[in-house]
Amino acid sequence: MSADAARASDVIELRDVTRSFGEVVAVDHVSLGIRQGEFFALLGPSGCGKTTTLRILAGFERPSSGDVYLRGKRVNDVPPYRRETNLIFQQLALFPHMDVYDNVAFGLRVKRRPAAETADRVRSVLQLVDLAGYERRRMHELSGGQQQRVAIARALVNEPAVLLLDEPLGALDLKLRLQMQRELKAMQRRSGTTFVYVTHDQGEALAMADRVAVMQLGKIAQLGAPEHIYTRPATRFVAHFIGDTNIIPVTVRERGADGSAILEANGLRFAATDADARPGEARHVSLRPEKIRIAAAHAARPDGHAGTVTDVTFLGPLTRYEVSVADGLRLVVQTQTESEEHFDRSDRVSLSWPTSAPVVLKD
Amino acid sequence: MSTAFAFLTQRRTSLQLLPAFALTAGIFASAMLLLFSYSAYTFRGGQLTEEVSFLAWQKFFTDPFYFGVVAKTLQIALGVTAVALAIGYPTAYALTKVRSSKLLVAAYIIIFSPLLVSLVVRIYGWLLLLSDNGVINQALVAIGVIAEPIRLIYNEAGVVIALVHILLPFMIFPILSVLLQFDHALREAANDLGANRVQAFLRVVFPMSLPGVVAGCQIVFTLAISAFVTPELLGGGKVQVLSRAIWFNVVDVNWPLAAVEAIVLLALALAALAVFDLAARSLRAMRPTGSPRPRRDSPGGFIDLFLRTLLFAVLAFVLSPLVFVVINSFNGSAFNSFPPQGFSLQWYRFVLGYAPFREGMVNSLIIASASTLVAVAAGMLAALALTRGRVRARGVLNAFFLSPLVMPRVAVGIAVFILLIRLRILGTTGSLVLVHAMLSLPFALVLLTASLVNVNRTLEEASMDLGAGPLRTFWSVTLPQIRAGLVVASVFAFITSFDETEASIFLVRPSNTTLPIQMFLYLEQYQNPTLAALSTLLIAATIVLVVVALRFVRGAELARLVARG
Numbered sequence: 001m002s003a004d005a006a007r008a009s010d011v012i013e014l015r016d017v018t019r020s021f022g023e024v025v026a027v028d029h030v031s032l033g034i035r036q037g038e039f040f041a042l043l044g045p046s047g048c049g050k051t052t053t054l055r056i057l058a059g060f061e062r063p064s065s066g067d068v069y070l071r072g073k074r075v076n077d078v079p080p081y082r083r084e085t086n087l088i089f090q091q092l093a094l095f096p097h098m099d100v101y102d103n104v105a106f107g108l109r110v111k112r113r114p115a116a117e118t119a120d121r122v123r124s125v126l127q128l129v130d131l132a133g134y135e136r137r138r139m140h141e142l143s144g145g146q147q148q149r150v151a152i153a154r155a156l157v158n159e160p161a162v163l164l165l166d167e168p169l170g171a172l173d174l175k176l177r178l179q180m181q182r183e184l185k186a187m188q189r190r191s192g193t194t195f196v197y198v199t200h201d202q203g204e205a206l207a208m209a210d211r212v213a214v215m216q217l218g219k220i221a222q223l224g225a226p227e228h229i230y231t232r233p234a235t236r237f238v239a240h241f242i243g244d245t246n247i248i249p250v251t252v253r254e255r256g257a258d259g260s261a262i263l264e265a266n267g268l269r270f271a272a273t274d275a276d277a278r279p280g281e282a283r284h285v286s287l288r289p290e291k292i293r294i295a296a297a298h299a300a301r302p303d304g305h306a307g308t309v310t311d312v313t314f315l316g317p318l319t320r321y322e323v324s325v326a327d328g329l330r331l332v333v334q335t336q337t338e339s340e341e342h343f344d345r346s347d348r349v350s351l352s353w354p355t356s357a358p359v360v361l362k363d
Numbered sequence: 364m365s366t367a368f369a370f371l372t373q374r375r376t377s378l379q380l381l382p383a384f385a386l387t388a389g390i391f392a393s394a395m396l397l398l399f400s401y402s403a404y405t406f407r408g409g410q411l412t413e414e415v416s417f418l419a420w421q422k423f424f425t426d427p428f429y430f431g432v433v434a435k436t437l438q439i440a441l442g443v444t445a446v447a448l449a450i451g452y453p454t455a456y457a458l459t460k461v462r463s464s465k466l467l468v469a470a471y472i473i474i475f476s477p478l479l480v481s482l483v484v485r486i487y488g489w490l491l492l493l494s495d496n497g498v499i500n501q502a503l504v505a506i507g508v509i510a511e512p513i514r515l516i517y518n519e520a521g522v523v524i525a526l527v528h529i530l531l532p533f534m535i536f537p538i539l540s541v542l543l544q545f546d547h548a549l550r551e552a553a554n555d556l557g558a559n560r561v562q563a564f565l566r567v568v569f570p571m572s573l574p575g576v577v578a579g580c581q582i583v584f585t586l587a588i589s590a591f592v593t594p595e596l597l598g599g600g601k602v603q604v605l606s607r608a609i610w611f612n613v614v615d616v617n618w619p620l621a622a623v624e625a626i627v628l629l630a631l632a633l634a635a636l637a638v639f640d641l642a643a644r645s646l647r648a649m650r651p652t653g654s655p656r657p658r659r660d661s662p663g664g665f666i667d668l669f670l671r672t673l674l675f676a677v678l679a680f681v682l683s684p685l686v687f688v689v690i691n692s693f694n695g696s697a698f699n700s701f702p703p704q705g706f707s708l709q710w711y712r713f714v715l716g717y718a719p720f721r722e723g724m725v726n727s728l729i730i731a732s733a734s735t736l737v738a739v740a741a742g743m744l745a746a747l748a749l750t751r752g753r754v755r756a757r758g759v760l761n762a763f764f765l766s767p768l769v770m771p772r773v774a775v776g777i778a779v780f781i782l783l784i785r786l787r788i789l790g791t792t793g794s795l796v797l798v799h800a801m802l803s804l805p806f807a808l809v810l811l812t813a814s815l816v817n818v819n820r821t822l823e824e825a826s827m828d829l830g831a832g833p834l835r836t837f838w839s840v841t842l843p844q845i846r847a848g849l850v851v852a853s854v855f856a857f858i859t860s861f862d863e864t865e866a867s868i869f870l871v872r873p874s875n876t877t878l879p880i881q882m883f884l885y886l887e888q889y890q891n892p893t894l895a896a897l898s899t900l901l902i903a904a905t906i907v908l909v910v911v912a913l914r915f916v917r918g919a920e921l922a923r924l925v926a927r928g
């Protein structure tokens with residue numbers, strides 16, 4: 001019942017979708033819903049199944065099992081050219097034998113729209129992507145960023161129910177990539193189109209997406225808003241993949257009535273709020289380096305853990321320390337270079353963190 | 364010191380260019396110039412005089428007979444190009460869809476095999492297939508489609524069929540190489556934007572393959588307008604094209620008119636090249652933006668079934684004349700009847716005992732070996748100079764060396780014929796060696812340049828740094844790296860000479876007639892399985908040659924070379 005209610009607001013729904021190529025299972029029983037108008041990112045390392053998932057949505061791959069719904073209609077057997085989705089290809093795949101106008105008009109022409117309507121829609125979409133006046137340019141006469149915008153215009157002009165993007169910024173240099181991230185986000189807001197964006201770059205996903213699905217080995221490891229995934233990673237994989245973190249193997253010692261717990265790692269005892277764990281369990285904890293406070297040993301707080309600095313790396317605005325605490329346990333700590341105290345190798349220090357900082361992971 | 368060195372290397376570059384330049388300028392360019400001057404001489408009352416007039420030009424451009432000849436030449440060339448394109452494009456497209464690598468290699472070898480087999484052998488095969496009591500007519504009568512044999516040879520149909528067979532590889536290969544580079548993300552993009560398979564093909568795949576289509580049509584058309592042996596042997600004297608007009612005027616000693624006709628043929632060839640070049644230039648903007656991605660999907664269905672069937676039909680078309688030549692060589696009957704009447708080795712015995720063929724074979728082997736040596740040596744030196752030396756006007760020089768390729772062979776033949784008569788060396792074996800070397804030089808130069816460009820110069824520098832001099836470095840480091848190119852260039856040069864008919868027919872004397880010309884002459888008079896036996900022996904020899912050559916060259920290297928060439 002609740003699944004049906006959710007589907008009403010979902011423009012795309014995957015239900016238990018699997019896609020295997022011979023022995024290899026690229027997409028493994030994935031279910032997810034994508035909401036109308038949202039910017040949705042599929043994030044994961046190469047080979048995690050994110051591109052196959054996208055190609056299933058576009059219609060270039062058929063699920064081996066499971067169903068794909070687009071606007072509530074099952075589309076498993078609908079070929080790409082009859083789907084209300086459009087794909088921005090990784091290498092853009094602009095037609096080199098056509099100019100900007102003909103590229104953008106392509107979809108409307110094969111659908112035999114009247115010429116006047118085609119001209120109007122091409123003109124307005126070129127305005128949207130800021131390429132008015134470039135109609136007669138050939139593809140090799142455009143910069144990387146301009147080609148990017150032609151690809152987006154060529155897709156958006158068809159007013160797709162969903163725009164699918166397959167790492168479209170991968171080929172661009174860093175500066176242009178950051179600029180295009182902002183532009184893409186702005187275009188998405190202006191057009192109100194649902195975007196499904198595949199990337200292996202966690203920074204890109206966090207910066208642009210309303211919701212992110214982190215994929216691993218063909219499965220969805222975690223799905224949620226970027227802040228949620230960053231602050232409350234569910235698994236070791238997600239915690240590692242999104243940002244820098246300390247993964248600490250712990251044993252659960254006690255559990256409070258409020259859901260908090262006392263954890264122990266190599267003789268180091270600390271508390272964690274909101275820990276869904278039973279006493280005696282062996283689990284892992286993610287502790288973000290920027291959540292750890294570092295102080296000189298003589299200024300130790302009562303809840304501080306004594307340690308020794310073993311390595312210092314200067315990163316410009318940030319400084320990264322490796323601190324050995326307890327036996328065999330090393331923690332990475334990150335501080336603001338300007339506003340915080342500086343330490344050297346072999347300095348005796350004390351580390352502390354709020355009880356909300358450690359996240360007890362599922363695995 | 365440094366200027367002395369610069370002078371030395373400059374001089375070395377010039378010396379390296381000298382042999383190739385001597386061949387091309389000394390034989391080809393002077394012969395062509397002589398041809399132009401002869402077109403202004405006078406032929407009157409059966410006599411050739413050096414009186415300057417433009418009677419030959421006048422006759423050519425006022426006599427409606429010659430207008431008809433030019434029209435027929437163009438008509439046949441257009442027909443051949445159209446049919447070759449209609450067959451060649453879907454064949455190339457079908458080849459890109461073949462998944463099994465064994466089938467693909469077999470298909471490549473079959474499609475390109477006619478290029479390795481003597482022209483006269485192929486035409487003989489078509490005579491067997493197309494004649495009134497040939498395979499096709501017999502089969503059609505047997506299954507009751509027709510009551511009486513239909514005329515397939517000694518008319519335009521036969522000429523067009525045989526020319527398509529001979530020229531088909533030149534159409535397929537450029538189209539295939541463009542299609543293989545096609546970025547299939549573009550087809551997917553078209554599908555994604557709403558184009559179905561047919562629309563995606565018509566709007567994206569086909570327009571993007573046009574450069575290959577233009578290149579294929581250019582080669583086929585240019586070769587078709589100058590074909591001589593095929594219309595001569597299969598046209599039965601009824602298909603009057605320019606090349607045949609040239610031949611008859613040479614025989615009649617009306618050299619001025621022959622020269623005019625050769626110049627017109629040359630002009631037609633150059634005009635065709637220019638027109639196709641113009642078309643190619645307008646397509647040049649079609650460079651893909653990304654790196655090509657291979658095909659991913661494998662949609663089955665009716666179209667694929669059609670393409671697969673067509674591919675097998677084309678392979679059968681290409682192979683059938685050769686297959687029936689081999690079958691007929693064991694025919695017990697003296698007529699080229701099909702099916703063969705009894706099994707016999709008599710034609711093999713006859714071939715081996717027939718003096719003109721034996722002498723022709725010896726002459727051909729001597730001339731082909733010697734001219735290969737000259738062409739590859741001259742080509743190697745020139746390729747070194749062109750890739751390594753500082754050569755001014757490199758492009759012009761390169762075009763000059765390649766120019767014999769675009770000249771109709773018949774025109775080259777008549778021009779060189781006049782030159783050799785003037786030099787009083789017509790009919791000598793040495794002159795044939797040099798002429799064949801000149802004709803093979805472009806192939807050798809292109810192939811050797813392509814392999815030299817690929818040589819890793821750092822290895823040569825390492826060799827010099829370790830104390831090897833330039834010659835030692837060339838021998839121990841450079842040469843091993845271009846071995847594939849060297850083998851392929853030698854094979855091409857050898858085959859070019861061994862198969863040369865259309866120019867040599869003007870140049871030989873009974874004492875040094877080459878094998879293909881003996882075969883041509885034999886075929887003009889007799890039609891019995893003797894030629895089948897000889898052809899079978901030649902096909903076997905070609906297979907041995909190719910197998911031996913392939914032992915030296917890996918397939919991948921070969922494909923790369925051919926693609927560059």
